Amino acid sequence: MFRPSKYTWLTPKSLIFNVGTRGLHSSKPLLAFNLSAEQKCRELLDSFKDYDHIFQNEDGSSRKPPEEELKKIAYLNSYAGRRNLGIFEAFSLPKEHERLYLANDKDLVKLKASSGLIIDKIPYEDTATGEIKWKIVREGDQKEGWENIAHYLFVPGCIALLIAIIWRDDMDVSEWARRELLYRVRSKAEEDNDTAVLDTFEKYGNPESYEFDFVGFQKDDQVIVERILSGEYDRLAKLRRRIPQD
Numbered sequence: 001m002f003r004p005s006k007y008t009w010l011t012p013k014s015l016i017f018n019v020g021t022r023g024l025h026s027s028k029p030l031l032a033f034n035l036s037a038e039q040k041c042r043e044l045l046d047s048f049k050d051y052d053h054i055f056q057n058e059d060g061s062s063r064k065p066p067e068e069e070l071k072k073i074a075y076l077n078s079y080a081g082r083r084n085l086g087i088f089e090a091f092s093l094p095k096e097h098e099r100l101y102l103a104n105d106k107d108l109v110k111l112k113a114s115s116g117l118i119i120d121k122i123p124y125e126d127t128a129t130g131e132i133k134w135k136i137v138r139e140g141d142q143k144e145g146w147e148n149i150a151h152y153l154f155v156p157g158c159i160a161l162l163i164a165i166i167w168r169d170d171m172d173v174s175e176w177a178r179r180e181l182l183y184r185v186r187s188k189a190e191e192d193n194d195t196a197v198l199d200t201f202e203k204y205g206n207p208e209s210y211e212f213d214f215v216g217f218q219k220d221d222q223v224i225v226e227r228i229l230s231g232e233y234d235r236l237a238k239l240r241r242r243i244p245q246d
Contacts, residue, residue, distance in 0.1 A: 033085050033093060033101065041079055041104045044072045051110045073111070074123040074132050080108040082127075 048054065054073070057063045065073070085101060093101065126133050182201075189197035 033089060033097065035097060037079065038097075038100050038104055041076065041108070042100060044076055045104065045107045045111070047072065048111070051107070054111075070123050071125075071132065074125040076108060076111060077123065078125040078127060080112065083108075 048069075053063065054065060054069075055063055083105070091098065123132055123134055125131070185197060186201050188194070189201075
């Protein structure tokens with residue numbers, strides 16, 4: 001008695017259908033192509049005379065599409081987001097269906113680009129409720145104005161400042177004392193127009209700043225040390241050395 005084989009032999013066509021979905025499994029996958037939906041899409045697309053003048057007249061003035069036209073655009077924008085036909089599925093379709101799908105795909109892109117170039121809002125249909133809503137879209141889907149400034153400059157700047165505050169090394173008492181003494185030396189030099197001292201500070205920076213080059217200064221501080229040892233700056237600061245009493 002003849003019994004049908006439980007195995008299904010693979011054909012070239014079945015291999016194309018199964019690639020990218022269920023490997024070499026013999027069951028036929030569910031295709032995403034919907035002929036009736038694509039035909040309706042083509043009919044709606046053909047109802048527009050010119051994609052470049054949906055929201056703008058030929059003279060450049062703004063054009064407000066009628067409600068019926070907005071509903072068509074909303075449906076097409078919503079449908080465009082649900083079309084997910086794979087490349088193998090697209091090229092395995094009959095030629096007539098393939099041409100229809102690719103033509104719709106090309107014109108849907110034009111429709112979206114035309115809408116995005118002219119207005120900031122594009123109508124779309126909420127598939128859950130069927131309600132017409134507006135999606136905010138700009139040219140190239142890029143933000144404009146202060147949004148880019150905040151994103152690329154202000155926010156990273158705040159983060160960098162916060163990191164610098166958290167990780168910076170606090171001064172110990174000894175370093176603070178050295179900086180204070182150097183500050184007084186510079187103040188006195190400014191009053192006396194001591195160019196040698198001022199040139200040294202010009203080279204290494206402000207002693208009150210964290211950017212002051214202490215390492216470089218310590219290698220070339222002869223002029224500053226000479227002024228400090230002269231005692232002039234101690235008298236200026238009215239420093240008094242406490243003499244221990246017997």
